[in-house]
Amino acid sequence: MFEHIERVPGDAILGLIEAFKKDTNPQKVDLGVGVYRDAQGNTPVMRAVKEAEFRLLENETTKTYIGSHGAPAYGEVVLPIVLGEGSPVLAAKRASATQSPGGTGALRLAADFIASQMPGKGIWVSDPTWPNHHGIFTSAGIELHKYPYVDADNRLDFDGMVNALKQIPEGDVVVLHACCHNPTGFDLSQEQWREVLDILKQRKLLPLVDFAYQGFGEGLEEDAFGVRLLAENLDEVIITSSCSKNFGIYCERTGCLILVAKDEEQMENVRSQVAIVARENYSNPPAHGGAIVSTILSDTELTAMWREELTEMRDRINTLRREFVEALAPYGLADKYACVAEQRGMFSYTGLTPEQVDRLRDEFGIYMVRSGRANVAGFSKENLPYLAKAIAAVNE
Ligand code: PLP
Ligand code: TYF
Numbered sequence: 222m223f224e225h226i227e228r229v230p231g232d233a234i235l236g237l238i239e240a241f242k243k244d245t246n247p248q249k250v251d252l253g254v255g256v257y258r259d260a261q262g263n264t265p266v267m268r269a270v271k272e273a274e275f276r277l278l279e280n281e282t283t284k285t286y287i288g289s290h291g292a293p294a295y296g297e298v299v300l301p302i303v304l305g306e307g308s309p310v311l312a313a314k315r316a317s318a319t320q321s322p323g324g325t326g327a328l329r330l331a332a333d334f335i336a337s338q339m340p341g342k343g344i345w346v347s348d349p350t351w352p353n354h355h356g357i358f359t360s361a362g363i364e365l366h367k368y369p370y371v372d373a374d375n376r377l378d379f380d381g382m383v384n385a386l387k388q389i390p391e392g393d394v395v396v397l398h399a400c401c402h403n404p405t406g407f408d409l410s411q412e413q414w415r416e417v418l419d420i421l422k423q424r425k426l427l428p429l430v431d432f433a434y435q436g437f438g439e440g441l442e443e444d445a446f447g448v449r450l451l452a453e454n455l456d457e458v459i460i461t462s463s464c465s466k467n468f469g470i471y472c473e474r475t476g477c478l479i480l481v482a483k484d485e486e487q488m489e490n491v492r493s494q495v496a497i498v499a500r501e502n503y504s505n506p507p508a509h510g511g512a513i514v515s516t517i518l519s520d521t522e523l524t525a526m527w528r529e530e531l532t533e534m535r536d537r538i539n540t541l542r543r544e545f546v547e548a549l550a551p552y553g554l555a556d557k558y559a560c561v562a563e564q565r566g567m568f569s570y571t572g573l574t575p576e577q578v579d580r581l582r583d584e585f586g587i588y589m590v591r592s593g594r595a596n597v598a599g600f601s602k603e604n605l606p607y608l609a610k611a612i613a614a615v616n617e
Contacts, residue, residue: 232352233352233590233591234253234254234255234352234590235254237251237253237254237588237589237590238251238253238254240582240588241253241588244586244588246585246586248585248586248604248607249586249587249588250585250586250587250588250599250604250607250608251588251596251599252587252588252589252595252596252597252599252600253588253589253590253596253599254596255403255466255567255568255596256471256596256598257466257469257534257538257567257598258596258598258599258601259537260537260601260602262599262601264469264471265469266469267468267469267527267530267531268526268530269517269523269524269526269527269530270468270469270470270513270517270527272523272526273512273513273516273517273520273523274513276516277509277512277513277516281512284508286504286505287320287505287506287508287511288505289319289496289499289500289504289505290317290318290319290320290492290495290496290499291318291319291320291321291477291505291506291508291511292320292508292511292512292515294511294512294515294519295318295320295477295511295512295514295515296317296318296319296320296477297515298514298515298518298519299318299462299464299477299479299514299518300316300318300479302435302441302518303432303435303445303448303460303462303479304316304445304448304449304452304479305442305445305449308449308452308453309453310449310452310453310481313484313485314485314488315481315482315483315484315485315487315488316452316479316480316481316482316488317479317480317482317488317489317491317492317495318477318478318479319477319478319479319480319492319495319496319499320475320476320477320506320511321461321476321477321478321499321506322474322475322476322503322506322507323463323465323474323475323476324431324432324433324461324462324463324465324476325353325357325463325476326474326476326502326503326506327461327462327463327476327477327478328353328354328357328431328461329357329361329502330461330478330495330498330499330502331429331459331461331478332344332357332358332360332361332363333361333498333501333502334459334478334480334491334494334495334498335361335363335394335429335459336361336362336363337494337498338491338494339392339394339427342363342392342393342394342427343363343364343365343366343389343390343393343394344358344363344364344365344366344393344394344395344396344429345365345366345367345368345385345386345389345393345394345395345396346358346365346366346367346368346396347367347368347369347370347382347396347397347398347402348367348368348369348370348371349370349371349404349405349570349592350367350370350396350398350403350404351403351404351431354396354431363394366389366393368381368382368385368386368389368395369381369382369385370382370402370405370407371405371407371570375560375570375572376407376560377405377407377409379409379413383416383417383420386417386420386421386424386426387420387424389424389426391424391425391426392425392426392427393426393427394426394427394428394429394459395421395426395427395428395429396428396429396430396431397409397417397428397429397430397431397447398430398431398433399430399431399432399434399435399444399445399447399448399460400432400434400435400437400438400439400444400445400447400565400566401433401434401437401438401444401565401566401567401568402566402568403433403434403566403567403568404568404570404590404592404594405564405568405569405570405594406560406561406564406565406566406568406569406570406597407564407570408438408564408565408566409447411446411450414446414447414450414451415450417447418450418451418454418455421451421455422454422455427457427458427459428451428455428458428459429459429460429461430447430448430451430458430459430460430461431461432445432448432460432461432462432463433461433462433463433465433466434463434466434467434566434567435462435467436467436531436534436535437466437467437534437535437538437565437566437567438535438565438566439535439565440532440535441467441528441531448460452481455481456482456483457480457481457482457483458480458481459478459479459480459481460478460479460480460481461476461477461478461479462476462477462478462479463475463476464476464510464514466567467531468510468513468514468517468527470510470513470514473507473509473510473513474506474507474510475507475510475511475513475514478495480492480495534598537598538566538567538597538598539565541597541598541600541601541605542561542562542564542569542597543562544600544602544605545558545561545562545597545600545605545608545609546558546559546561546562548605548606548608548609549609549612549613551609552609552610552612552613552616554609554612554613554616557572557616558571558572558612560572561595561597566597567596567597567598568594568595568596568597569594569595569597570592570593570594571589571593571594571595572593573589573593573595573612573615574593575591575592575593577593577612577615577616578590578591578592578593579591580614580615581611581612581615584611584614584615585607585611585614587608587611
């Protein structure tokens with residue numbers, strides 16, 4: 222029965238983990254998969270998360286199902302983080318949160334919801350985007366299209382993006398990265414978000430905002446600018462939020478699908494449909510990650526501890542961005558790679574070509590995605606001189 226099934230290559234990004242492990246070069250550097258690293262190269266459990274887990278272990282009384290929408294306490298604390306304290310959208314009760322297995326689970330819920338409730342509508346993703354967007358939407362049966370995002374000189378192609386958005390058929394879905402665009406690191410300015418809002422309104426397009434890195438760009442509030450602008454000015458918005466990065470709970474699979482509707486009545490209607498989609502996928506989401514997040518965010522002391530640590534992570538990344546460019550200055554390459562200091566989030570589209578990436582891996586043990594995407598959190602004070610020397614060598 223299985224004779225006809227062919228073996229296919231694994232995920233290119235996750236494959237880098239194995240390749241890196243096998244490399245015996247003592248100076249090897251991992252700039253591959255998007256996981257935060259501290260100065261020692263570790264991905265530790267955040268202090269507030271550890272404390273929340275101690276409290277949960279002591280106080281937990283049951284492990285019964287938490288329901289298809291997840292724990293109400295999780296939705297209650299996440300909505301104000303995403304949409305803002307005092308959000309008019311929340312005051313109007315037009316937003317619904319459904320806890321999901323990570324941001325990926327939220328994307329899958331969104332995809333199935335779109336496929337079942339808006340049949341025939343296409344979906345538009347940036348070129349490039351996180352590769353899983355392609356698989357998630359097409360496997361749900363949605364026709365996928367691309368809009369330009371980066372130009373040939375490795376700059377944000379906002380004109381190209383806007384011109385493409387203006388051609389999209391009414392009612393189609395547009396995927397936007399809220400902040401920390403994966404893989405490029407190029408984000409929209411507030412002015413550009415306003416322009417996108419106008420087009421979405423005029424063309425009657427439905428935005429799906431993927432919010433996987435809140436707090437990793439400029440700050441928790443700053444990073445939410447685009448999400449909140451759209452939610453407050455459009456009748457309908459889909460948001461997929463992830464706590465994997467900003468709480469460092471990658472393996473706990475914690476995220477949510479937020480649906481913003483025109484009014485409370487319509488919100489309850491779409492919410493009832495999302496419960497069906499969740500049930501048909503996995504029934505109930507895992508509880509632990511959501512419980513960690515609600516324990517932290519409902520406690521002033523733990524919230525302050527979490528915010529402080531998140532700020533440390535963001536500041537470290539943004540400092541390393543500047544130091545990377547400085548390290549390249551002695552080689553006359555500061556201008557060529559200046560974009561790295563301007564981009565935001567975990568990733569940078571460095572402009573390194575696939576051939577240069579291959580040479581960095583083979584000759585220097587430096588691992589990144591072949592598109593030239595580097596995980597900036599993999600930089601460190603210790604490895605920057607080595608990285609700069611290697612990049613200079615592949616630029617000769
Ligand atoms: N969306 C983007 C753009 C991402 O980079 C990621 C990262 O993994 C996700 C969604 C999904 O995150 P999660 O690990 O929460 O599923
Ligand atoms: O882009 C990244 O590196 C992260 C992590 O199939 C990731 O978003 C990568 C690939 C994948 C799942 C997560």
